[in-house]
Amino acid sequence: MAATRSDNYPLRRRDVAKMLVAGRGRLLVVAGLGAPAWDMTAAGDSDLNFPLWGAMGGAAMIGLGLALAQPKRRVLVVTGDGEMLMGLGALATIAVQRPRNLAVVVFDNEHYGETGMQLTHTAHDVDLEGVARAAGIRVAGTVRDRVGLGKALPVILKIPGPVFYDIKVRAETLDFVLPPKDGAVLKRRFRKALLGPSASR
């Protein structure tokens, strides 16, 4: 495989995942399919994680529905560049709703990691922060290094949103750290942990 610029990006996705959920408290997490789901699981599986095994293009919208339903809880969507590119309209839909408790973070390695490391549009300089800003998400940024990440973390986790961050991470193939793959199990455990034992379905 030909070398690409993201082979040398300083930030490593599993480190970023750990920093996002260190001391997560009441944080609710939706993780997009593929590597972001494995990353968030590697950082610590939780009943309050909803990792996806499909539904490509839907992660940010799941986050919006959850954020509207739970306005007092911070909702963090972590997804990949390929997944976000499939549902860019979601950024416009989120901007219209203006959920103060929603943050969408893209781990952007500029590749489709699960399908053979083909380049995504972001490798050709499609600017996801720019898309988010143009859609009307005012709190938005791109992170390329440790210093930038240090500044972005409190914004992602605390500042009134909606928040969008594109975090450039190294293109690397890592071991699989898989969450449960039965979607009904993932849904039930999430609802029980959030809503209590009466939420049986």
Next chain:
Amino acid sequence: MTQWADDVFGVLVEVGVQQAAYVPDAGHTRLIWRCHAAKTIAAVPLTTEEEGIALLAGAWLGGQRGVLLMQSSGVGNCINMLSLARACEFPLLMLVTMRGQWCEFNPWQLPMGRNCRRILVAAGVACDTVAEPARVGAVVAKAARGVFERGGRRAVLLHQKLMTRKTFGR
């Protein structure tokens, strides 16, 4: 064409729907307007119908019930995202205004209009059709109770006869 829409709105309030996602259709004008005006419902306009499947999954995760409004052409935009509702057994209530079914002026509406039901059924969504205005409320109420109380995915197909004919100025 407002009474059946008001009946549906009453049902949505009664069953506790708090998120109403939609891509507009002329046939849904009244219901969309009622949802936007309701204090207990977040009306969420979408850029494409599949966003609504994902939105309502998130709503259910957070403890809220929702409904997805679209016209029949939008059903085709939902197919892969319906795997989310199916794989995770999310309750899903869709209200679909039909085009390409009766006195259709626009032939481009025919492919989705004629195949809407079988496509939904193949994607794991049960369908009810209603064509008489006076029955719409009851059909939607039964579908909504089934979905939210027992689970499952169900679409109510609102027959084109319920809607004003669209003639593009001709």
